[in-house]
Amino acid sequence: MLIGELAARTGVTRRALRFYEELGLLTSDRTPAGYRTYGEDTVARVRNIRELLEIGFTVEDVRAFQPYLDRELPERFPFEPRCTDGYAAIGRPRVAELERRIARLTELRDRMVERMPWLAQDDPAR
Helix, strand or coil, X not given: CEHHHHHHHHCCCHHHHHHHHHCCCCCCEXXXXXXXXXXXXXHHHHHHHXXXXXXXXXXXXXXXXXXXXXXXXXXCCCCCHHHCCCHHHHHHHHHHHHHHHHHHHHHHHHXXXXXXXXXXXXXXXX
């Protein structure tokens, strides 16, 4: 399938697909005219990449999940000693980063509500 069809079937832009390819997350063949073509299995791979991005991993982090990208992602990723240089290694720092961001957003919300307490009410007109 051509890049436009892959984009339509996965809801991902052509630009994102080319970026994933630059990072080595996707591979394509070329037609004689130079157009990218992808196999049917690429649809699942792109969906898995998107799912990992949606739960908070970065595109760079997704590289650590290479063994899982071509099959259904597990409901829970097991911890295995052989994963310590893969997804287990990037998981802890990513969770720590999310916790820092949550703490910062909570602080900002609290400061805002402190200055405008009526924002915390369901009906500020009361």
